[in-house]
Amino acid sequence: MNAPATSAQQSNFQRAERQAQVVRALGALLPAHALLWQDEDTTPYECDGLTAYRQRPLVVALPETEAQVQAVLRTCHGLGVPVVARGAGTGLSGGAMPHGEGVTLSLARFNQILKVDPVARTATVQCGVRNLAISEAAAPYGLYYAPDPSSQIACTIGGNVAENSGGV
Known part of the structure; x- marks a missing residue:
């Protein structure tokens, strides 16, 4: 028998659909190596140095140019997706705490x-x-x-x- 989906299952399905939408949109802007969405790839971005609070981001974008940063921000704004900027992730204030339905925008590659x-x-x-x-x-x-x-x-x-x- 098929039981009705639980609210947790529905929530997971909605998250997966939203994630796929964001990955498709950002995948058109960034090289494949600059876009992370698999759990094993996004886990290191779930907190900064304040490890007591964790939230896995929907997607992590690792742009390499200013134009890519602009394109990511423009696209996320158009999709209504929250963006949290992140650098080295050493902070202790929770300033790089990701949004569970958002994009973590890593600026670590801007190191010149x-x-x-x-x-x-x-x-x-x-x-x-x-x-x-x-x-x-x-x-x-x-x-x-x-x-x-x-x-x-x-x-x-x-x-x-x-x-x-x-x-x-």
Whole structure:
């Protein structure tokens, strides 16, 4: 006999349908290696450094260009899909906590130091640049990037800006 579907089964079916819709739409914009949706691939994105709270995202997008970021955001907006930006995932505030029906937009591949200007004492960097890398690039000029020496090997400038992080 066929029993009626439970609400949990219906919810799982709806999630799978929504996931397929989002994967199809984003698959037209990103290379195959830049789109994750299988459980084993999305599990590492279910939390940031605050591991007490977990939520598996519907899809993880790993764009490699600014144009791809724009296309992902435009498409998600059109589909009404929430987007959570994520960098290194080292934060302890839950700022990268994924939305269960949304896309986690990983910006980790944006890791280039574009320019160091020792006279102005500035650096132009992408959001995924690790703090230590900024200090290493500035060191030949007798400069360094000051925030949080305890996690500088892993945390990124994007997290410093987005989460006001960078100090013990």
